[in-house]
Amino acid sequence: MAAPALALDDGCLLDKCADQAKPDQNPAAAPETKPAARYGGPAPSGSFDFYVLALSWSPGFCESHDGAGAQCEPGSKRGFVVHGLWPQYEHGYPANCGGSPTVSRVxxxxxxxxxxxxxxxxxxxxxxxxxxxxxxxxxxxxxxRARALVTIPASFETAASEETIATLNIERAFTEANPRLRPGMLSVACDRGMLQEVRICLTRDLREFRACPEVARRSCHSREIRVPAPY
Incomplete structure (x- = not known):
């Protein structure tokens, strides 16, 4: 199945959906479910297998979106920022599950x-x-908690100029900066040959990184990608 195009503020290439599992009283501690694969629909709240932490490379997002929004203000010097923490199934992801859309200031x-x-x-x-x-x-x-688990490689924290980097080397930089992170536990997302995101798989109790074959398979297929510098 072809993957849909990704819009960082509007949709998620890796989020997939299923609706077979029952919700748990304690989502963080619940056992993994085995639902049928679905893509982009609602599911019972609390039924999922693991999380994907999506870290957006802000300069790539801004270039792809013509510098729109507060995220892209000149001088902000943003590098990796949180795009989202997505509940996932082994094959699929839940989304738009209902419930209150209200978020308090607290x-x-x-x-x-x-x-x-x-x-x-x-x-x-x-x-x-x-x-x-x-x-x-x-x-x-x-x-x-999820963001605190991930160390951003120093080369990205101090990036001052645009580079072209092998996709594999981006993954390698993250695995070297995070000793318990292994190949097969993350993916790199690109758009038109430019870095967009790094996506890292975590257990639902957020204690460990974990393997996620479907997510890893969807890593950018470009051998090298452009990495614009923060501005």
């Missing part, structure tokens, strides 16, 4: 500085957070 304060703007944080709650079975505050706590 909940948003828990991820202040992680998302590039509050509009994206609210969107991610409505599309993905509602599927976790958590409250907005608890979901954003999970986002903060």
């Amino acid at each position: 909940a948003l304060d828990r991820v202040k500085g992680l998302y590039p703007d509050e509009g994206l944080a609210r969107h991610e709650w409505r599309k993905h957070g509602v599927c976790t079975g958590l409250s907005p505050a608890d979901y954003f706590d999970q986002v903060a």
Whole structure:
């Protein structure tokens, strides 16, 4: 099946959906489910196997979107920012599961500085957070926990000029910076030969990185990709 195009503020190439599993009272501790693969539809809240933490390379997003939005203000110097924390199935992902779209100020304060703007944080709650079975505050706590688990490679933290980098070397930089992260536990997303995101798979209790063959297979197929510098 061909993967749909990715719009960072509007959809997720790797989010897939299923609706066969029952919701759990404690989503973080629940056993993994084995639903049929579905792509882009609702499911019972709280039924999923693992998380994908999507880290957007902000300069790539801004170039692809003509510098739109507060994320792309000159001088912001943003590198990797949180796009989202997505509940996933082994084959599929839940999205738009219903529930309250409202996010309180207290909940948003828990991820202040992680998302590039509050509009994206609210969107991610409505599309993905509602599927976790958590409250907005608890979901954003999970986002903060997931982000804290990942060390950004120093070469990306200090990037000052555009480079062309082998896709494999981007993955390798992340596995070297995060000793328990292995090939097959992450993927690199690109658009028109330019870095867009790095997506890292985590257990649903956020204790470990974990293998995610379907996610890894969808890594960018370009041998080398352009990595624009923060500005």
